[in-house]
Amino acid sequence: MTTTPHYVIIGSGSAGFGAAKTLRTGDADCRITMVTMDSLPFYNRYNLPQVFHGRHDWRDLMDVPPAQYAELGIELRRRSRVVDVDGAQRFVSLAHQEHVAYDRLLVCAGGRGYLPENLTEYFGLMHGFGSFEAAMRLHKDLPKGGTAIMIGGDMTGIDLAMTLLETGYNVTLITTSQTFWPHRVTTQERDRLLAALEAAGMKVLKDTRAVGVSRENSGKPAACVTLEDGTEVRGDVVMPFCGLASSVEFMLRADVDIERGLLVTPELHTSNETIWAAGDVCQIWHDQEKAYKFFHGWKNVRVMGELAARNMLGANEIFDVNIEDRIDVDADGKISSTFWIH
């Protein structure tokens, strides 16, 4: 007896959604279930800074209308947290005690903002930017013309920072080793880039480190970051942008190899026969560098999702790890990055 295969996709970001569409194109009959922590159906995360240009209705950020999920036959499980994956019995356990059996699993759970160890206890006092909700909260809590203090300043953060500056806010950047993540920049390049940011109106604090965050309920601005020399920096919100940490806790019993992310072959196949991974959650084997590497950025992630889906359907394609990793400042001081190419 043959039955149509059930593909389960964990994550509804661009990798997950791209994969779902690819699966449907390749197999009109298969069953596709997409499990996501998000309460929204797929939207373009990289457009979140647009919130500060006035796009406050989440429907504006939708890539496809909700009805398209039904048309594509994608079963959506939103606000559903995966707590465990049983790689031997092939099912996904959700926090609400439901087991979803799969024939093939694609993990594109992405990552969550990384927070320097010494600041973890201040987590509750900071703003994130990982979801539409977080973006809207930020928009709500940041008064018009107010100041956002950024710790780190990875490429997602820089993108937001540029938008904030354009829309009349102030940004104070406290640099860390993760500034410009995931680009690796030399000291020279770094200085040039920081100079470009300062020229764009950003206040940049170099050679120091944030050691504490506090909030005051009365009097503005409300947030305060303490630096290691004891000085205090004031602003309205504090946001860590120190790169991503992969979300893999739920994969610990899945019978797959994990370092910081899920380890996959260039075909995006994990060490488990029926599990693939794509996007920020996986480290792909780089044969020249002899190491598992992360490949971040909108374009990469999307390519990975579609490629993994084709391989799940039986293809044997390889992810091209030789991709350009470039960040530049042009004559006008405008920063361009391969990370931002959509």
Place this chain on the structure above:
Amino acid sequence: MIKSNDTDIQIAICGSAGDGTIASGDIMKRAAAAMGFNVIAFDVYPPEIRGFGKCISRIRISSKQTYSLKQESDVLVSLNDSHAIPHAAEVRDFGVVIYDDNLVARVAEGGHISAHIDAAQIPYGFSIRQISEQATNSSRSRNVVILGCLAGLFDLSAENFHDIIAKKFATKAQSVIDDNTKAFDAGLKAGRTVFRLDDIKVRAGKIKSNGAEAVMMTGNGAVVRGFLESEIESYFGYPITPATSIMERLAVEMPPRGGKFLQTEDEISAIAATIGAAYTGSRAATATSGPGLALMAEMIGLGVMAEVPSVVVVSQRGGPSTGLPTKTEQSDLNLAVFGGSGDAQRIVLAPTNVEGCYRCAGMAFDIAEIYQTPVILLIDLYLSNRYETVVPADAGTYTPKPRPQINLEGGENYKRFEMTKNHISPRALPGQPGLMYTATGLEHNEQGRPNDDAHMDMSIKRHEKLKGAVHYPGLNVSKRFGDKGKVDVGILGWGSTFGEILETMYQAQAEGISCSAMKVVMLSPLPLQSIEDFFDDCREVLIPELNYEGQFAGLVCGALGRPVTRLSRATGSPMVVREILDEVRRLSGREPAPVQAVGAMGARS
């Protein structure tokens, strides 16, 4: 009717019997009323007290006048996924589904409601059970936690909820109030931390009133209030869904007022005791449903024959027999109007909304006493249990009229059943000197003595005396709404269904259909003249009602001999606006007749 910047949301709370679903809905609607909203609410629950039956409480909260529940809810709260899953589809696009995302027992694949939420709906998962356990050490307060979640999500004031919780559990231990308050607050905290994605707007409620504070009542509650304001003196009851709460409320309210309350052992003795007390001049009533009415039919006949005033509230449910004991239906019209042995016409009033329940109950004793006959207040489960905001009448509206002053000479000449011009005879009360008579079920003469030969004359008297009731002052025995003069379609209705009829009529008018609607409140005797006028004005007359036989249509057709179109529904659920509207469109000729499975009674008669 409803503008976009008004509040008009409908919340459906669905759970298993025992989850506290109905209690939760109750707090919600009372809190919403306290906030100044118009509220219409209706609960559906199974006959089992606990176990596994489905309960669903639907509450429409609006800043404008509304007449019925909406077909689509804006919010669905699931306390039990297996019951709530079929209702996920009832939530409109960009509406909200709230559920427990941290269950205890394993569920089958697809057994959790999150698997059934459409992409256009917004899921809000909370750890409902854990929040309850954390707040109160018990999972029992899940139903209150979800109220907190709702209040948190939609930024409603906690104050009103706290207040209602304290009132609702006032008779319980303080710890019950404390625990429920804690559970609410915990849910509120959880709800407030969620970033909202839906487009549901709740603005301040504002009910315009005559200066009195609008209150939230069910149809049954309104009946009780009407009774109390008209100084009910005796009540005999027997529990039966959906009339029970009338008895329970009166059990609380009457003793302090010096009233006599008794739960009898069955309906037969309830009506017997009611008539017995009324014979002495006490304002007496009972309440029941169709099955109880059937038991009482014989005794009501006695009341007609003996010309003893009494008030019987009948809240209909699905029938016959136990039928659909917790579902609504308008199928006891025939029994109420005609039930009993022999020609035994009585007065039957069928209010169309909660406010109507209040006013009819307030006037029922007066009417019964004036016309010296049983008055049946015919409502149904949908009206009994549905909540609406009501503006109370001015004080004194229902103060009983002075009892018939009987300035009669005592002695031989007193005729209890005297033939008079208006066919109403002087009624003496036990205790009055010299006016002793016998009330009897035997046919009798003017003195009340057994006499077969008087039957024709007495039958004329007992029927003719009721005709005046059609003109009873202050009582809208019928009322026309909508377009004046000649119209294409007229919708004639009665009882609880009239809310849906009005909603339909306004929608039809908005579509440009010339349309009006008329409600008939007095079913016996019928206000024939105004019904006839309505027929004259309408090219087509449609009668929607909740029974299979089209009992009201039959009543009207029988009385007028005019054709009507019937829309008869016996689903156990309230009438669907959409279905009436389709029929109105068809009758108006504006759209080709949609193929509609309206059943045998759907055809034009």
Place this chain on the structure above:
Amino acid sequence: MNERVQPVYLEEKLEEIRADGHLEYRSKSLPTWCPGCGYFSMVEGLTTALKRLEIDSKDTVVVSGIGCASRFPFFVNTYGFHTLHGRVLPVATGVKIGNDALTVVAVGGDGDAFAIGGGHIPHAARRNVNLTYLVFDNGIYGLTKGQTSPTSALGFKTSSTPYENRDAPLHPLMMLLSYGASWVGQAYAGRQHHLADMITQAVSHQGFSFLRVLSPCVTFDKTNNTYANLNTTVRDLPDDHDNSNLMAAMNQASRDDHPALGLYYKEDRETLEQVMKATASRSVKTGTGRADKQ
């Protein structure tokens, strides 16, 4: 040795229960009573009794009225008849007369039995219909959500007696003894072993057997007939109780503050069916009838 600390091994226990066989008398569907309801004991009791007496399921009819107890037939694997409120005994009598080879068990709550149905009991009792009437007495109305019943205690506050119940409760056992029931017993849902024994005896009795089962309503009665209260108030009938002595039975039955469990009274008397048969045969012998009159 305290049995609470003795280990119990599940597979041995399950084997024991399955060997016992009473599970076969259950239906497939789980009872829908409130968790904790005393009526669960009754399912255990009746199924155990039927198994012990080796009465075939197909030869058994369980008839019920209205109330929580009326669901009972759905949970046992026998013929069942769910009838109208208070009219259980007339229906059951009809079933028995229709086919007296059947074992007929009528079940009902205290409301069904003593309120609306109160008028039927004396007649079923004095006719000595050969059936068993199990009255699940929880002293409250469950299905209509907690109003007083004829056996509700004095002082009980319910939704219909918000200022305390002042109607003295009935004494079902004294009623039945005085109605002439030929077998009158009492059991308690919290002692299901004893309950099963009593149902076994009641069903095997030839004649009208009336068993009152004290059964807590966990949802609407938190004060009177609770497990906690009954556990401390119930007692056994004295060892020397003479169950052929009606006055002794009345005497025991009158002490409701400490209800006694056991068989109060039993007498062997012609049943309705026997009377009918006897009347039938006598009418043949005496030859009364049309011929006579002519």
Place this chain on the structure above:
Amino acid sequence: MARGGQDEKSQSEVHFSTDPRDFGWVRENVPCQTACPAGTDIPAYIWAIMEGDRGLSYEINREANVLPGVLGRICSAPCENQCRHGWPGNGEPVSICHLKRAAADLKDRGHRLNESLYGPSGKTVAIVGSGPAGVAAAHDLSLMGHEVTLFEREKEAGGMLNYGIPEFRLPRDVLREEVHNALRLGVNLKTGVEIGNGAGQTPLSELRETFDAVLLATGCTAATELPLRADVNGGPVEELANVEYGFDFLLAMHRGKKQSVGRHVAVVGAGFTALDCARVARRLGAEEVTIHLRTTEEYIPVSKHEILEAKGENVSLLGLRTPVALQGDDQGALTAVEFIQNRLGGWRENGRRKAIAIDASEFTFECDTLLVAIGQRTDHEFLDAPVKLDRWKNAEIDETGMTSLSGVFAAGDYVKGASTVIEAVGQGREVAKNIDTWLIGKPRYQQSVRIEQVTAPLRQRAHDFIPRNHMPTEGIEERSGDLELEVDKGYNGDLAYDEAKRCYLCNLNYRIDVDNCIYCRACIEVAPKNCIKMVEGIAINEDGTYGELLETGEWDQVGAIWIDNNECIRCGACFNVCPTKCITITRNQLVSREYKE
């Protein structure tokens, strides 16, 4: 140990079982105790803390582990990984180890130790090595009435506890007090005495003649060599300045040598020793300290708390690399370590991961000090009569702990290779029993399951929502440069009580008495987990213990309603609601009882 003897409860309230199903129950249901190499009755001691009796709690600990105050600080806490509170959906594990310490720290000043002493046996035992295994064995054997002499080559007893663990993790006064208490009931401690063949040393053969039995508990006294590309025996380590074995580094420091390190210190290794070296290096002034792991920090055998503290002190952990060569300058000083990149391989039997080197992925890491802490091994040079070794070059022992030499027993790291302190303590106790049996010719104790009725639930559901209480620690500033200041400050009484409340008390067995159950499902309704089930059967494992419950939803198949103790979180809700009071709670504990034929 033999708690049965002190039992105040009457026989009728306590039952002792030796049925495999009951042993199986304890093993399955008390995962912390099962995970503890010393078999500590963890729920019992946590319950004692909840009851306010910290002295009793300390004593319960001491029955399994004679050094509770020590282990409460430095235990690797394998119990916490298994704690039911940490199971998926239940939250975080109970801080079992911190509570152990709390019992020790917070007991009354005048606390009286509880020792059950046997009369003298006339037998003599020599124990070589006063580390955790030696101390545990010495204590137990002396209680059993044997005359014990404990030989220690260093100045002070304690072994690795004294010479391997920095004081900021284990203050020496705590160690001294507990070792003293373990030995004071008649153990003859001889420090500064070295067993061996050299001059001034006592040979093993002499001990065998003098004593009835000898126990070798000398631990692992040699550092494991670093296998490098050029010399798999780690030759280059000796050749370069600023490269040292971490074990030797710590040992020398604790013997009194003033140590120093460079500015950029690299540590290779993944155990406590590696972490200790790194943290000592920070305190000695190193600017950058890195720990290099073959696998990743997810899979190393140290507690998360220690990793977090190390990170807090700005120690970095770098994963997936194996050192293959050392690079030095002209002066013979270290300049860099050459590593090869690894990827994760399959699982090893001990639950850790394999590391597989990636071909041609070598890279260099600059540093000026390297501490090698990849393990220790046993040394057998000192024996004049060689014992038979196993394939890992450790002493081979039989099931009683005896080596190939009659009357010579071995225990602790000396047998197993470098492992944890709690394992050593557990083995010391185990071998003491075996030595005793060998000496007196019959077993003294036997295991059974003690079953005692508990009349009411001891917990509330709300306790399950208390978040794990973190260990208060000294500030980073205060720690700086201080090798002695204890980092962990310990719970105060309130914290300990709050944390104790979190324990599910898994040794409570909730059981439905099927005979009295009316199947009313009141318990199922209130259950906070999927813990009460309608069952038709139960799987039985090959060893006679129970497997999974077989559930059913068909009423005529429901043989019993049963509590799945594995899912049960002992909240007591079912007990409180049961109408027929047919739920029994018993406390099921493993105990050693006086052996009966």
